[in-house]
Amino acid sequence: SSDLSIRGLGAPLRMMLSAAKINHDIYMYDIVEDGNNDGWTSSYFQTKKSLQTESKNALVNLPFVVDRKECRLLCQTNACFAHIGRCIGMFGTNDVEASICEQLLCEIYDLRYPYIIFCYRSDGSVEEAKKAFAQAEPHLQKLNSHLANEANNGGDDDKKVHHLVGGVFTAPDFHLFELLDQFQLIAQTLGISDDFLGQYPRLKEFKTGFEELEENQFYLKSWLHEGLPFNNCMSKAGSALNVGVFQRGQKAEWRGKGEISMNP
Structure with missing residues (x-):
């Protein structure tokens, strides 16, 4: 899988492959300061056109996944989730469950939207964060209710649910x-x-239980989880380690990783 050298949208894809104990390669593109200008640049911008040509996929964007067995490149986040999920048995056990997975992926992306607006289109203030959380609240409530329904489907309202x-x-x-x-x-x-x-x-309950599952320990204890910022360096939140804000020109030890092989 390929993405920028942040947690971003690539993190859950990497975590999923690690939980399934699938050996995989990761390529991370850095965003760096553009000379003396106030802008930013990345090697990805120079290679995107060739990726589109070589893969015969005009839609190439980050993150993307290369399926070497099928010799094809896929992009768009939810398409990547669905493809990997189907390949490794993490997309439901029947058509009904697959449809539920698709609904949830869309709902979770809706949840992501106000957070991204806060990070990249606000001043990063507490007031703006509170606005983003207020906009996220309806989606959080729906997902909370979904998990309650999952417990009820098992006939036990008190059951702790660690999967969607x-x-x-x-x-x-x-x-x-x-x-x-x-x-x-x-x-x-x-x-x-x-x-x-x-x-x-x-x-x-879901988050606490999910992060304690044995299958997730390889990823959660790796530098992929602890050693990458949440967001790109132009973000007003989580653009440096320890949920910091990146200052132009500062040391960025997460850069320069390039291609990494993961063997969970």
Whole structure:
């Protein structure tokens, strides 16, 4: 899989492959300062055209996944989730569950949108963060209710639910976990709440349980989780390590990784 050298949209794809114990290669493109200008540049901008030509895929964008067995490149986040999920048995056990996975992936992307607006189109202030969390609230409530329904489907309202579909790993688990982790840490860092997920008990239960699962330990203990910023260096939140804000010209130890082989 390929993405920028951040957690971003690539993180849940990498986490999913690691949980499935699939050996895979990652390529990370850096965004760096553009000389003496105030802009930014990346080697990805120079290679995008050749990627489109070589893969015969005019839609190439980040993140993308290269399926070497099928000799094809796929892009668009939810398409990447669906393809990997189907290949490794993490997209439901039947057509009904696959449709639920698709619905959840779309809902989780809707949840992501106000967060991205906050990070890249605001001043990164506490007030703007609170606006973003307020806009995310309806989506968080729906996902919280979905998990309650999952518990009820098993006939036990008190059951702790650590998966979104059928009590097993599916692609949307990973995107939701990544977003909840970032929301929680942003809220703590900005002093908004030390228990952001406390108002969504099912989501809190999901996140706590999901990160404790044995299958996720390889990824969560790796530098991919701990050693990359959430967002690109122009973001007003999570653009440096420890949920910091990147200052132009500062040291960026997460750059220069290039291609990495992962063997979970």
